[in-house]
Amino acid sequence: MLTMLRFLLLLLLAFTSGAAAQFTDSCTSEVYTSIKQCYVQYMAGYNISMIDTIPEYWDFHYTRRVLLDDDGLHIQPYVCQLGNTLSNCLAPYSCMGPNAYLQMNAANATEATDYWIDLAVTQYQCGAGYNLTMTEFYCIAFCRERYQPDVDQCDAQAVIDIQNGMDPCAAQQKDFNCQSAIYSNCCDWNAGVYICNVDVAGSKAVNPACVNAGLLTCPAPR
Numbered sequence: 001m002l003t004m005l006r007f008l009l010l011l012l013l014a015f016t017s018g019a020a021a022q023f024t025d026s027c028t029s030e031v032y033t034s035i036k037q038c039y040v041q042y043m044a045g046y047n048i049s050m051i052d053t054i055p056e057y058w059d060f061h062y063t064r065r066v067l068l069d070d071d072g073l074h075i076q077p078y079v080c081q082l083g084n085t086l087s088n089c090l091a092p093y094s095c096m097g098p099n100a101y102l103q104m105n106a107a108n109a110t111e112a113t114d115y116w117i118d119l120a121v122t123q124y125q126c127g128a129g130y131n132l133t134m135t136e137f138y139c140i141a142f143c144r145e146r147y148q149p150d151v152d153q154c155d156a157q158a159v160i161d162i163q164n165g166m167d168p169c170a171a172q173q174k175d176f177n178c179q180s181a182i183y184s185n186c187c188d189w190n191a192g193v194y195i196c197n198v199d200v201a202g203s204k205a206v207n208p209a210c211v212n213a214g215l216l217t218c219p220a221p222r
């Protein structure tokens with residue numbers, strides 16, 4: 001999901017800022033040091049040793065994926081405990097945005113954006129969406145395994161739609177509905193609700209305009 005979604009979101013970022021991935025967030029160097037310490041602690045929870053440089057995003061993602069695949073549902077509360085500890089640690093720093101990852105030597109804007117989206121998605125999965133994360137865990141893993149190419153196709157279509165001049169908010173809503181339908185058919189209604197909310201969280205992190213205007217919505221769980 002994140003694989004293609006990030007291309008869509010980077011495209012949107014390029015559209016809205018007029019240049020490719022220019023981040024405007026900025027904190028003091030003291031705050032950046034504190035933010036880095038939050039990530040040092042977070043990575044330690046995954047047995048990843050970090051000093052000044054945040055790991056490559058997909059290396060970190062893979063470590064977490066393997067842990068979840070190997071240990072299943074009963075490791076999810078631990079993953080969320082780490083995620084919520086990170087969120088709480090970062091909570092005082094409202095100046096924070098994707099630039100923070102460049103301060104931790106992330107290689108480029110894509111890496112920084114991936115971490116920033118990941119944080120927003122974690123905040124949904126381990127916060128408002130926690131019950132769905134737990135109840136839909138295996139079903140979602142099954143659907144991801146089986147239907148990832150179809151989900152990627154929804155994102156790819158949104159990129160085409162935007163390039164063809166469709167309103168970016170409308171194109172995203174269409175994309176999220178498309179993914180939601182795949183998950184609700186594969187699994188159940190709430191799996192569709194879950195995936196839609198994950199998408200909205202990612203979208204809000206990169207470009208809050210559509211979400212704040214109420215143009216991206218998800219149905220309620222049943």
Ligand SMILES: *[C@@H]1O[C@H](CO)[C@@H](O)[C@H](O)[C@H]1NC(C)=O
Pocket residue numbers: 045046047067
């Ligand atoms: C971290 O390493 C310790 C010691 O080897 C191990 O018990 C623990 O399960 C590891 N934790 C993770 C999240 O991999």
Ligand SMILES: *[C@@H]1O[C@H](CO)[C@@H](O)[C@H](O)[C@H]1NC(C)=O
Pocket residue numbers: 056107108110111
């Ligand atoms: C960004 O950095 C990552 C990690 O080093 C690398 O794999 C990727 O190809 C880079 N992406 C771009 C667009 O330069």
Ligand SMILES: *[C@@H]1O[C@H](CO)[C@@H](O)[C@H](O)[C@H]1NC(C)=O
Pocket residue numbers: 127128129130131
């Ligand atoms: C999760 O489920 C518990 C127990 O059913 C409930 O008390 C709680 O309000 C739910 N949390 C959310 C965020 O929906």
